[in-house]
Amino acid sequence: MTTYKAISSVLRPVGRSTxxxxxxxxxxxxxxxxxxxxxxxxxxxxxxxxxxxFNIGYLSLPVVGLTALFTGGAxxxxxxxxxxxxxxxxxxxxxxxIGMVRELGPVLGGLMVAGRVASSIAAExxxxxxxxxxxxxxxxxxxxIKYLTIPRVLATTIxxxxxxxxxxxxxxxxxxxxxxxxxxxxxxxxxxxxxxxxEIGDITSGLIKASVFGFIVAIMGCYHGQNSNGGAQGVGKxxxxxxxxxxVLILTANYLLTELFF
Amino acid sequence: xxxxxxxxxxxxxxxxxxxxNLDVAxxxxxxxxxxSGTGKSVLLKVILGLIQPxxxxxxxxxxxxxxxxxxxxxxxxxxxxxxxxxxxxLNVWQNISFRLVRGNGRINAKEAREIAExxxxxxxxxxxxxxxxxxxxxxxxxxxxxxxxxxxxxxxIIFFDEPTTGLDPIMAGVINxxxxxxxxxxxxxxxxxxxxMASARAIGDKVAMxxxxxxxxxxxITDLEKSNxxxxxxxxxxxxxxxxxxxx
Numbered sequence: 001m002t003t004y005k006a007i008s009s010v011l012r013p014v015g016r017s018t019x020x021x022x023x024x025x026x027x028x029x030x031x032x033x034x035x036x037x038x039x040x041x042x043x044x045x046x047x048x049x050x051x052x053x054f055n056i057g058y059l060s061l062p063v064v065g066l067t068a069l070f071t072g073g074a075x076x077x078x079x080x081x082x083x084x085x086x087x088x089x090x091x092x093x094x095x096x097x098i099g100m101v102r103e104l105g106p107v108l109g110g111l112m113v114a115g116r117v118a119s120s121i122a123a124e125x126x127x128x129x130x131x132x133x134x135x136x137x138x139x140x141x142x143x144x145i146k147y148l149t150i151p152r153v154l155a156t157t158i159x160x161x162x163x164x165x166x167x168x169x170x171x172x173x174x175x176x177x178x179x180x181x182x183x184x185x186x187x188x189x190x191x192x193x194x195x196x197x198x199e200i201g202d203i204t205s206g207l208i209k210a211s212v213f214g215f216i217v218a219i220m221g222c223y224h225g226q227n228s229n230g231g232a233q234g235v236g237k238x239x240x241x242x243x244x245x246x247x248v249l250i251l252t253a254n255y256l257l258t259e260l261f262f
Numbered sequence: 263x264x265x266x267x268x269x270x271x272x273x274x275x276x277x278x279x280x281x282x283n284l285d286v287a288x289x290x291x292x293x294x295x296x297x298s299g300t301g302k303s304v305l306l307k308v309i310l311g312l313i314q315p316x317x318x319x320x321x322x323x324x325x326x327x328x329x330x331x332x333x334x335x336x337x338x339x340x341x342x343x344x345x346x347x348x349x350x351x352l353n354v355w356q357n358i359s360f361r362l363v364r365g366n367g368r369i370n371a372k373e374a375r376e377i378a379e380x381x382x383x384x385x386x387x388x389x390x391x392x393x394x395x396x397x398x399x400x401x402x403x404x405x406x407x408x409x410x411x412x413x414x415x416x417x418x419i420i421f422f423d424e425p426t427t428g429l430d431p432i433m434a435g436v437i438n439x440x441x442x443x444x445x446x447x448x449x450x451x452x453x454x455x456x457x458x459m460a461s462a463r464a465i466g467d468k469v470a471m472x473x474x475x476x477x478x479x480x481x482x483i484t485d486l487e488k489s490n491x492x493x494x495x496x497x498x499x500x501x502x503x504x505x506x507x508x509x510x
Contacts, residue, residue, distance in 0.1 A: 043364070128350075135312055136347035140361045140411075141336045 057159025068167035072174025096175035110213030122242035125225025160214030269318035280475030293466035340412035
């Protein structure tokens with residue numbers, strides 16, 4: 001009997017956590033289905049969409065650009081260091097390019113935007129929830145998914161590939177600057193190697209990844225924000241959950257998409 | 263005009279509404295009173311369709327809300343939320359005209375701004391705050407802007423959720439007077455949720471007291487003091503001794 005109680009006291013919390021996890025997954029799945037169903041039905045709030053593109057896309061440019069610049073530079077140094085061990089220093093331009101475009105650009109861009117945007121969306125919508133603004137929207141004949149979720153999801157899904165494309169160029173530029181200033185590479189040879197090595201598939205796979213990551217970031221921000229409760233503490237919790245869940249999902253989706261494009 | 267029939271609602275096996283029955287006639291101002299946690303706000307959210315009841319029905323002019331459709335019902339009412347619930351990202355005139363520029367029969371921004379200005383003046387505020395954002399307004403001003411938004415589309419029914427909560431006595435008096443004037447002037451049906459008896463006396467024609475999830479007492483505002491109901495007497499006196507037990 002004592003053994004049964006001991007095993008039960010260990011297993012019960014595990015079982016409860018597992019059930020809670022599946023419940024959350026189910027709710028997120030239903031939220032995604034509901035969001036997608038609203039994509040096809042008017043009204044559309046164009047003003048909210050453009051303002052979301054500005055806030056989410058344009059204002060994320062500095063953080064994504066700086067991340068890409070320093071990542072490209074560090075990548076060039078690391079590849080040079082590794083390549084020098086078997087006299088393959090010349091691979092720096094091609095590996096920096098493929099590393100940035102296929103992997104680091106979308107993943108780091110996605111994670112930076114998750115930190116900046118998922119938190120901001122969750123905090124904004126969470127505050128709207130606890131101050132009854134979402135209830136007010138409903139009473140003013142406006143569906144919160146249409147007015148709040150759709151513009152943010154669209155804006156992030158459209159903006160992130162553009163941000164990543166710009167980040168890729170800045171990252172390659174970072175590698176280029178380090179290569180010609182620190183590693184004595186010839187500038188024109190570096191650029192020629194970069195351009196000749198990259199294929200269209202490398203670029204499109206990175207941009208498709210970025211688009212999926214953008215969708216994940218906005219969905220997590222909106223879901224956790226709109227389902228927050230418990231006042232200021234609840235909004236804080238929603239913000240943490242939005243950033244953590246979107247970051248984990250980005251890394252999971254990255255692996256799955258890499259397998260798909262492999 | 264509004265008939266609430268046997269509404270029941272529970273959360274996590276705790277019964278909040280145990281079969282509420284209430285009738286509000288056209289043009290009447292009904293005030294729903296009761297202690298904290300008695301289900302007043304839940305009742306309001308059930309009427310608005312923000313919470314689904316476990317059972318019971320609500321009728322609007324003898325038609326069940328489930329038959330009228332939520333959109334049609336929403337188009338006929340206005341709502342003043344407890345904290346104003348103004349949209350932080352929109353300025354005052356955009357808040358007031360929110361429904362006008364988005365709902366059915368939408369109007370252009372210029373007309374919407376003009377209507378917002380008229381409604382703002384109706385609630386005693388000057389047009390120079392039209393471009394301000396909610397964070398730049400005092401609590402009393404936010405409440406009045408919320409009231410302007412509630413009447414912007416000339417509704418037939420207006421709901422007021424704790425309209426004087428968080429206001430000083432003078433501002434609370436101003437809001438009460440405004441609500442009373444607007445209700446009489448527009449001839450609307452009003453349902454007000456409050457535990458502020460000064461507000462209830464200023465706004466209401468009739469009162470319904472909710473306790474333990476049912477309507478404990480209902481009658482005209484003038485009959486309040488004549489009632490022998492021990493629950494109502496204790497509530498009006500604000501006494502801790504009586505049939506209403508403190509839960510904590």
